Amino acid sequence: MSGARVVVDTEQLDGGVVAELVSACARAHAEMVPWRQAQPAADRPPALLVGALRRGERRIPAELVDAATRLSNDVAILLMSDEPLVRPVVSTHGGRVTLLAQPASPARIRGTVRMLLAQRGEFRRERLDNHVWTAVLEPADHEPPPPAIRQDGSGALTAVFPLIRGWSGAEPLCEEAHGIAQTPIEEEERLQRLVELFGNAAGLIHLSASCRQWSVYWPTTTSPLLLCSPLRLPRLSNLADAAAGQVLHLTASSGDLMVALSHEVPIAIRDDIGLSLSDGGAAFLDQVDTKLAAGGAVPSGLVVELR
């Protein structure tokens, strides 16, 4: 197998968790290796090390740190916590260590592994950095083209999301849109410049440097722009109405999940989306993949998750 390697502490982790990890690795075409059998391999260092964090422990187990150091200098670490934490998924150490809180649903476990593997797990439309995970839903033929994403060295991210079929300006205009979103100008002028740039053809989602603020330009109410977070009230909101006629700014918070969809989806599917979004962006994509495999139609989309 030539995919990523995932080293798992199979001795310490619960059997049910290990079963979900096996399933997640299989989906990612990744090779799962029991920790104590893992040997350093210069040509294929592991992408992910999964261990357990016992109740009350507030430190990464020393054995795990040693294993991480021995196996690879930049391996990501996923710790399955035995207790609830401040959020279902907590990212620490500059994004290198991820803690998964109890209770963790199977979808959450599989989704977190998918998120941490991202492009290394052969999910080619998914990107992970220290603070943000992004994913693009492949559009079907009759859908608008895929969004363009631009992220600079400061971590600021801009996505241009086409809203009408056949519009091809996302990629060429993304750089300029990124500049408009970041420039300190009057809000009216910012709105004016975005209207001139995109009109109704595209929306813009911008996450500021250091991930402090979302800015949204969304000139339609027919395409949903969902913001979901277990630490927001309400947990799921459609920002499309609130964004009408303005560039909407919201304080960003870890755990935020912004989902742009090219068109409204039936209520039943939206309930599904709400449910799967509560398990994180990657769990939502798992559900979308399942629908695609069953022959269902899904809208073109973009998912941005703040870790």
Place this chain on the structure above:
Amino acid sequence: MNANNTDVLVIDDSATIRKLVEMSMRGTQFRVHFANSGADGLEQARALRPGVILLDCVLPDSSGLDVCRQLADDDRTRSIPVLLITARHERARDEFRQFGSVVDFVGKPFTGSDLLARVGRAVGLSAPAPASPPRRFTRDQQERAAKILYARMRDGFALIPSHMSRLGGSPPAPYFAKRLLTPEVMEKLLDELTELYEEVLAAPPARGAASVDPDGVTVSATAVLDRAPGFSDRVRAVNLGSTSRRVLTLIDGKHTLADIARRIDLDDRSACAIAQELVNAGLLLDKGAAPPAPPRPVVIVEPDVQGFQRPLASLLESRPERRPLVAIDDVDEVVAAVHRVKPCLVVVNASQRKPSVEGAARLLRADTALADVALVAVLDTHDRSNAEELYSAGFDAVLSKPIIFGDLEKYIAPAAAR
């Protein structure tokens, strides 16, 4: 070799590394010289001819490779052994293999004793022992101080890897700071801090300064402590120093902390600090302390039960103190409810622009007995045209949905502390 074996030249722009080297070499036969750039380092190396050069791989004006190349090209510096300071040994070994002068690699983080041994080997000496000044602190005290320092600054340390990435440097290994706080480092750090502390204590207190224990220790030496419920489960999950363990084994719910401290030859202040840590970790209970007051509830007036009330109730329930939520149907009832349940926070949906919302806020603000109750208005939309009026009526915050729970929590925490 014409070099002076006792001179050590450190070429590194990191103030932290320079300080660590300086502390490690203090009291030894080595004289340390510093250069914070490649150019300065080369100039000093030619003039000084040190016994060994400690060289960082990444410098502000050049790379470690460039500096090595120029040292090797110059007859005056070619034979000076170089120790490379790097976080990536394997890669560095390949890159620097071409330079015979690079004799060893010092990994980050490093300990003082390891550095001394490597420097000693590089200049052909046996590992030099530092002149050992009388130790002011026991190993236990060093360990405890390291733990406290690490616990207090953990969040700050955790930010360092991401800053390093942004600055283009290599992020340190997880828990690098913990490894850095070795007994040798702590000994010197404690020396410095003690001097500073003594200076501060010698200074007259600032006017109006409250009499508060600077360490936040509330357990007194006369306290009688006992094991807290769930002790056996918790103690397995907590890393304790040997003195803490000794204190813990003597806790019996009968003797005062001062009695126990005397039995293990510990001063009262240290015993109180240790006991406080154990209380904070949930291992011990102060039998004489008043039982904690039940948490004050949060009152809410919000029509969205499914999307707002229920998730808020569940978030409050998940807090350590399991804070209850009291829901009120009508804003006209909120003043009576606040008098009845004495909440720490009142959350009111103010989108309806009812005059009674502002009226209720004014009534609550007029009552000095309710001065510590926080008032937060929530708006369904991002239209904030009535925000000014709400603030004028006495609301502490006006938040638009979807709000972040943390924005409410900051009004809960101070009340919880009270």
